[in-house]
Amino acid sequence: MTRVVGQLLLANLLMFVVTRGNLTLFSQLSLVPAQVLVKPWTLITYQFLHDPGGFSHIFFNMLALFFFGPKLEMRLGSGTFLKLYLTAGLVGAIVHILWTFLMMSQGGLYVPMVGASAAVYGVLFAYARFWPRDRVLIWFVIPVQIRFLVIFFTLISLWSGLGGVGGGVAHFAHLGGFLGGWLYLRVRAARSPAAQFRKQSESPGASLGERELTVKWRQIEPASLHPVNRDEYERISTKVKGLGWSALTERERTFIERFGGGFG
Structure with a gap:
């Protein structure tokens, strides 16, 4: 009981x-x-x-x-x-x-x-x-x-x-x-926390808008990146040129947000 x-x-x-x-x-x-x-x-x-x-x-x-x-x-x-x-x-x-x-x-x-x-x-x-x-x-x-x-x-x-x-x-x-x-x-x-997280992660631009993405992107220095991260940078660069910022996934936006501060 x-x-x-x-x-x-x-x-x-x-x-x-x-x-x-x-x-x-x-x-x-x-x-x-x-x-x-x-x-x-x-x-x-x-x-x-x-x-x-x-x-x-x-x-x-x-x-x-x-x-x-x-x-x-x-x-x-x-x-x-x-x-x-x-x-x-x-x-x-x-x-x-x-x-x-x-x-x-x-x-x-x-x-x-x-x-x-x-x-x-x-x-x-x-x-x-x-x-x-x-x-x-x-x-x-x-x-x-x-x-x-x-x-x-x-x-x-x-x-x-x-x-x-x-x-x-x-x-x-x-x-x-x-x-x-x-x-x-x-x-x-x-x-529920799981639903809130899922909603946030599935929302395009949930973390950064296009303007913020552009600023962060320009702050990245490809030469200072680890080879693995540099390959990811090049892949994202190609995707942005072909499809635009709106096509990025939340994981890709997180990558830009993380490395846009100059950390390799």
């Missing part, structure tokens, strides 16, 4: 116990689409509530978090895992609200939504992103690769949501959870 997963399990269980006997608190923390602007905190608090009238809702959500959460938290780190979890739940809420308003369902606008399902779906998506071929047992019997389970849940949620087979389930919140997990991983990957 990892730290954040344990804390999330405990928080959900405690809220389940506390709100079962306090319907006023349950109402204040539930997400109601028509009231979200006056109760914005419910975009987060709804994720820690579950149907007080039954145990299956919280049981299956916590079971999925228990199975998939620890390995993912160890892979991402505790802070990142928590951000992923909350982001998936938040995006799930937003998608549910937008869909409810789009359908102009007057009744649906005032129906409270609760549950960690969207957040757990985000965890499930992220797990499938890193370990797509891991197998889970459906009904503890049928082995299915996690990537196919995500696809199956996506199709079921789409079919049920678009077909009006609600059954008291916020299907588009589930889809929003998948979307939130995907968005968080995409943003995280784009901001």
Whole structure:
């Protein structure tokens, strides 16, 4: 059991116990689409509530978090895992609200939504992103690769949501959870040190512009270079004459930047 997963399990269980006997608190923390602007905190608090009238809702959500959460938290780190979890739940809420308003369902606008399902779906998506071929047992019997389970849940949620087979389930919140997990991983990957380095190294002229390159180039003294570097100088010189400065690679620009100071 990892730290954040344990804390999330405990928080959900405690809220389940506390709100079962306090319907006023349950109402204040539930997400109601028509009231979200006056109760914005419910975009987060709804994720820690579950149907007080039954145990299956919280049981299956916590079971999925228990199975998939620890390995993912160890892979991402505790802070990142928590951000992923909350982001998936938040995006799930937003998608549910937008869909409810789009359908102009007057009744649906005032129906409270609760549950960690969207957040757990985000965890499930992220797990499938890193370990797509891991197998889970459906009904503890049928082995299915996690990537196919995500696809199956996506199709079921789409079919049920678009077909009006609600059954008291916020299907588009589930889809929003998948979307939130995907968005968080995409943003995280784009901001990673490796991505920033790759972006910089692939950008033409990332280090020096043509004017600076020209100045540096004129400062190089070929006769003072080591024979290996002199050969590289001649090769770059031929390339510049034929194709221009814009054709240089980042490695070639680095060569000019390095030896343009007069070091051989």
